[in-house]
Amino acid sequence: MDRRFSDLTPDELRREVDRLQREAETKRNQGLMAEAEVLEQRLFLAKSYLCDPSAFRPGETYRVIGEDKPFRLAFIRGVMAWGHLEGGTEARAFPLGRLYR
Structure with a gap:
């Protein structure tokens, strides 16, 4: 493409x-x-790019496809969700398409 x-x-x-x-x-x-x-x-x-970013709420916890630990969303920039995996201190970013409840 x-x-x-x-x-x-x-x-x-x-x-x-x-x-x-x-x-x-x-x-x-x-x-x-x-x-x-x-x-x-x-x-x-x-x-x-098919996701509605407003459907994701900073401060809430999501699951990430391919990750074992829950992910706490801090903020969204474009189509990327930024936050921390449970127990982690390093900020991580995942495409919104990998997050689910």
Whole structure:
């Protein structure tokens, strides 16, 4: 894809999410785990552009796909959620598409 996710329409983003999911699954089935992980990161970023940032509340705790510890949201900048994993002191950022309740 030559265009940035931020330039895509919601329909184009949904098609790209579907394509990335299929491609990541294919790579996983082929045993190409590193390539699958890169595609999954792109997938989460694309999904983030479909999220409504106002649906996420600073100070609340969320789960993060791929992380074991809860994540306390401090603030949102663009499509990235900034905060701390439980017990951690280092600020972390995750695409909104990786957060869930």
